[in-house]
Amino acid sequence: MTQNLLQNMKIKDLIFNIFDTESTGNNSFRKDEPIELAYLLFNYEKGVTKHFQTMISTNLIIHPAAIMTHGITNEILNNMEKDTYSNVINIIADDFKQTIHVAHNIAFDYSMIPDIKNEQSISMDTLDFARKLYKIGDLNEDGMPLTSHKMQELRYWLKVDVDTMGFEAHRALADILVTAAVFHKMLDKFFELTR
Numbered sequence: 001m002t003q004n005l006l007q008n009m010k011i012k013d014l015i016f017n018i019f020d021t022e023s024t025g026n027n028s029f030r031k032d033e034p035i036e037l038a039y040l041l042f043n044y045e046k047g048v049t050k051h052f053q054t055m056i057s058t059n060l061i062i063h064p065a066a067i068m069t070h071g072i073t074n075e076i077l078n079n080m081e082k083d084t085y086s087n088v089i090n091i092i093a094d095d096f097k098q099t100i101h102v103a104h105n106i107a108f109d110y111s112m113i114p115d116i117k118n119e120q121s122i123s124m125d126t127l128d129f130a131r132k133l134y135k136i137g138d139l140n141e142d143g144m145p146l147t148s149h150k151m152q153e154l155r156y157w158l159k160v161d162v163d164t165m166g167f168e169a170h171r172a173l174a175d176i177l178v179t180a181a182v183f184h185k186m187l188d189k190f191f192e193l194t195r
Helices: 002-008 064-070 074-078 085-096 106-112 126-133 151-157 172-193
Strands: 016-023 034-043 047-055 100-103 122-125
Touching (some): 034 085, 034 172, 047 172, 100 106, 151 172
């Protein structure tokens, strides 16, 4: 899907909606819920044209494994300004129309906010895209091998400099800023390979 999409459309005309969620857990033993959503609108030539971040209320207890990743405890969430899931969906609906949805391991983020996806949605998974462009063991300019396709490793392996606006890694806004910068670098590589 990624290759056909990029080859059949003018890249300068595409608007990518790069999004990420943080959640109460990973859906492995219960139906977990999103507690944070961030997205940005991105164009290859113009860069980031809009960004949005919000916390989402939940009645679930956040699993310790999720806290280990994003650092948001129930106490922290309870003391933050947040909105309901249904209000968030209404607020973001227009920005998810007529854009290409992009996320790293997009299936997980769609499982957290399924209401943004419909039969017309076009999506790209930067995890799959990275696996097509870079193989485990590939060397970067310093001769260091790639050991995984995790976004933070790709960021440092590709030497992508990103201002995360003070947010720590694995918070939704920081993650989408990193994803946008790495995605831009991956698009450069894709165009280099397909010229």
